[in-house]
Amino acid sequence: MNETALELLDAKPLLKELRKREFRWPVLGNVLGADVQWDEEKFDLLHTLAQIRTQHSKSVLVRLYVSPDDKNSQRYIIKLDQASLVLSREDYITNTTEAQANREALLRLMVDVPVMLGAPEEAAEQQMKPVVCLSLWPRKSRNMYNKYSLSKLQRTIPEFNWLSFVRASIDSKLYPDLSISSSEHTIVRVPQYMKDLFKLLNVTDSRTVANYVVWRSVLSRITTLSRRFLYRYLDFARVTTGTTSLTPRWDKCVNYIEGTLMYATGRLFVDKHFQEDKKHMMEELIEGIRWAFIDMLEKENDWMDAETKKKAIQKAHAVLAKVGYPEFILNDTYINEDIKRLSFSEKDYFGNVMQTLRFISQADIGWLRKNVPRTEWFTNPTTVNAFYSSSTNQIRFPAGELQKPFFWGLDYPRSLSYGAIGVIVGHELTHGFDNNGRKYDKDGNLDQWWSNASIASFNDKTQCMIDQYNTYHWKEAGLNVQ
Incomplete structure (x- = not known):
């Protein structure tokens, strides 16, 4: 990154982006010239939302993505959900001093950035x-x-053209053979939200709607601009999250590349820092934890009925453990093919970010209607974390997690690794049986395989823990734990 060039460019790259018809921002008025002002008659909410997704990899108001069908986990399907907010609504709406400060900080940021x-x-x-x-x-x-x-969704929520939105969210140059018709199936996570949303938007001034939609996209871009924008966002974050300093540019760049080019960077990490003996030892450790879990399930669980317990044991045996990295990242041809569309310039940080956003925005689309490769996994190998996937019934431990202090290797007593990474293995394994994971069967399909009696017993046991923690009092805050 050429930081001098970035400072000299200041807001120019973003202003250039805002000249595009779909991203014109009403609040800017004629800042960019009379010929590129926002025009209410030409404003197309659907097209703007779709272009923000495809060009900026950002979901505003409606989130569209492709992932396994919950009741047919072997196939990928389109899903529609509520898009995230800047911060949790609860951080703003109460009458506490903190919420009032958050509201004021948000408004000031929304005013200051266009200024x-x-x-x-x-x-x-x-x-x-x-x-x-x-x-x-x-x-x-x-x-x-x-x-x-999509045709049924259109009849249910007629205020928005769902077929056009899905089509507009797919890059036809990348997927020329991917044809979407009104018979295409989708899973709508929150139908009531969608109904309420478009009723509200239909009675809201279109200038306000456009200002909000483009604002959300601009907000996600200001941290790629010059330092005056970074410091302004820091003022907002200082109030809302307690952040007190800027993340160094080198740190941001490394994290960004890790997150967007995860297979290429994962390959470099694995080549340099991961040894195969770690993988074998970890697989052995996982089997030990699995055996202990099933042993406890059989001998110590006194609240599950016999049939539910039998299915729980079957699911525990079926949990697929993935360790280190997906094998395909060792394939040079695959890696090169994956990133061949990208070309970076040291002098154009904003442009580098924008092209990677376009790149990752379409990554999930290519899986639509395809079979889910249950034995494969797609987690970044450099990630220092572990995961459970309900749709594939997998537990995943990337190479980045298999480092000290979590994983100690063959030169140390096994007890150290069992006490560190073993705790994490047990934690991920139990996600398959918690209040969300228990809704999916051993094959990753949404299915109530727990009996009602076992669910009631589970809720009774958890209520005991809830009651215990609710009694813990934080004297300085004058509050109880919730």
């Missing part, structure tokens, strides 16, 4: 005040499985 891009402050304040309400949209409780054809 920093050239907008008049009075106009920015006037236009962005009503946008705050859209920023605090409540999250709805999820119904796990609501399958619709």
